[in-house]
Amino acid sequence: MxxxxxxxxxxxxxxxxxxxxxxxxxxxxxxxxxxxxxxxxxxxxxxxxxxxxxxxxxxxxxxxxxxxxxxxxxxxxxxxxLTKMKHIEVHDTIVTAQAGAAYIDTTIVARDHHLSGLEFAAGIPGSVGGAVFMNAGAYGGETKHVVKSATVLTPAGEIKTLSNQELDFGYRHSAVQDDNLVVLAADFQLTPGDFDQIKAEMDDLNARRAAKQPLELPSCGSVFKRPTGYFAGKLIHDAGLQGYTVGGAQVSTKHAGFIVNIGNGTATDYLAVIRHVQATVKAKFGVDLETEVRIIGRD
Ligand SMILES: Cc1cc2nc3c(=O)[nH]c(=O)nc-3n(C[C@H](O)[C@H](O)[C@H](O)COP(=O)(O)OP(=O)(O)OC[C@H]3O[C@@H](n4cnc5c(N)ncnc54)[C@H](O)[C@@H]3O)c2cc1C
Missing domain, CATH: 3.30.43.10 (Uridine Diphospho-n-acetylenolpyruvylglucosamine Reductase, domain 2)
Structure with a gap:
């Protein structure tokens, strides 16, 4: 230090x-x-x-x-x-959320204002800033479909507004990653909708998530990106890796794409499981699994 x-x-x-x-x-x-x-x-x-x-x-x-x-x-x-910067406000059909606002809270505010477009994100447990950074998506929806613009801070301390196009969204990618930006807030362009329909869609997606994902245990969601032409979870399942455990980190028996902390797991345990899954899937199917989860910090 x-x-x-x-x-x-x-x-x-x-x-x-x-x-x-x-x-x-x-x-x-x-x-x-x-x-x-x-x-x-x-x-x-x-x-x-x-x-x-x-x-x-x-x-x-x-x-x-x-x-x-x-x-x-x-x-x-x-x-x-940034989780203390969590203000959300609504003007007509635009929801503006600060970067630290929970994406889930943002979907609820949109629903309560009878605004449709964010239903897909009902169960994504990240913040708005993380969702823009990652272009988070689920069930056919992606953050890039609803973001009108984002307010960002450059490394030199300059505040800028980037349009959807300037954010250069791709699969789990945005310009925020390339340019070392800090997302301060995002504007979501939504459309008027029916409260009951929006709520029913969100409830349905959350029920599907709870049925398939090990939400009862700590995890970081899907660990690997979808390799072109395959599904990471299916490859891991077919390789017989569900239940593979190092220390307290385990390939989920409920959803093969998740690695859960079954008690006192460490990051080192997680990384050992990730490496083993990557090596096994490569050996069995010749497919490289790239991590979606961001691995940061010192050894
Ligand atoms: C149970 C579970 C289910 C999940 N389901 C999904 C899903 O369906 N779809 C999906 O896409 N993801 C899913 N995720 C992953 C995760 O919720 C998303 O990627 C989310 O967008 C990450 O947001 P975060 O705030 O947690 O980001 P963090 O984990 O805090 O950070 C992720 C990256 O974003 C950067 N970052 C965060 N905030 C900012 C900011 N304000 N400015 C600049 N950089 C920033 C960080 O530096 C880091 O590199 C799931 C995770 C879990 C645990």
């Missing part, structure tokens, strides 16, 4: 030193952040980004930490979790 940071570097914000990230990740694994901060305003995010840029301090931005494996060595520098 040689960085020029102390507990009160940012006026009015508490910096937590050596804070275990397993407290925040959906897998319940991961080592400590050198420093962790929860900004509450855009001005605070801007001050943080400008400071770390000027002082060359590594910065990692997190939302709900639902698509992450943080290695057991933790994360160097400053980690900024």
């Amino acid at each position: 040689t960085y020029q940071l102390t507990a009160d570097t940012f006026a009015g914000l508490t910096l937590l030193a050596n804070e275990p990230l397993a407290k925040y990740t959906h897998t319940k694994t991961g080592g400590p952040a050198d420093w962790l901060v929860f900004p509450e305003t855009v001005a605070q995010v801007q001050a943080i980004v400008t400071y770390v840029h000027d002082h060359q301090i590594p910065l990692t931005v997190l939302g709900n930490a639902s698509n992450l494996i943080v290695k057991d060595g933790g994360i160097a520098g400053l980690v900024m979790i």
Whole structure:
């Protein structure tokens, strides 16, 4: 920890030193952040980004930490979790949500304003910022279909609005990843709909999710991207890997695409299971499984 940071570097914000990230990740694994901060305003995010840029301090931005494996060595520098920036407002058919708003809460606000378009995201446990970063999608819907624009912060501290096109969405990809941007907020362009129909669709998708996914155990969702022409879960199932366990990390017996923490699992356990699954699927079917989950931090 040689960085020029102390507990009160940012006026009015508490910096937590050596804070275990397993407290925040959906897998319940991961080592400590050198420093962790929860900004509450855009001005605070801007001050943080400008400071770390000027002082060359590594910065990692997190939302709900639902698509992450943080290695057991933790994360160097400053980690900024945006979940306290969670305001959502509605103007006509546009829902504007701050980056730290839960995607699920955003779908509920849209539904309650009789606005259709976000039903697909009813059960995606990420934040709006993480959803834009990842172009999160489910059941045929994708974030790129509903985002009108996003407000982002550049590494130099400049606030910009990027249109849907400028966000350059692809399969689990957006320009946010390439340009090291921080998503501050997103505008979702929705269409007027019927409350009962929207609710029925969301309830149905959530029931399908609960039936198929091991939501009762910690996980990071689907670990692998869909390889062209295949389904990752089917390949893993056909390779006989369900139930494969290292330490406390296990290929789910309910959904082969998930790796669950069955108790005291570590990120090292997760990575060992991932490597074994990749090697086995490659040997049996000749298919490379690429991780969808982001693996970050030091060994
Ligand atoms: C049970 C379960 C089910 C899931 N189902 C789905 C699904 O159906 N579809 C799907 O697409 N995903 C699914 N996921 C994965 C995950 O919820 C999504 O990828 C989600 O969009 C990640 O958002 P997050 O806030 O948790 O991001 P995090 O995990 O916190 O971060 C993911 C990446 O986004 C970056 N990031 C986060 N916020 C910002 C920001 N404001 N600005 C810049 N970068 C940022 C982080 O640096 C990191 O690289 C599931 C996960 C779980 C645990």
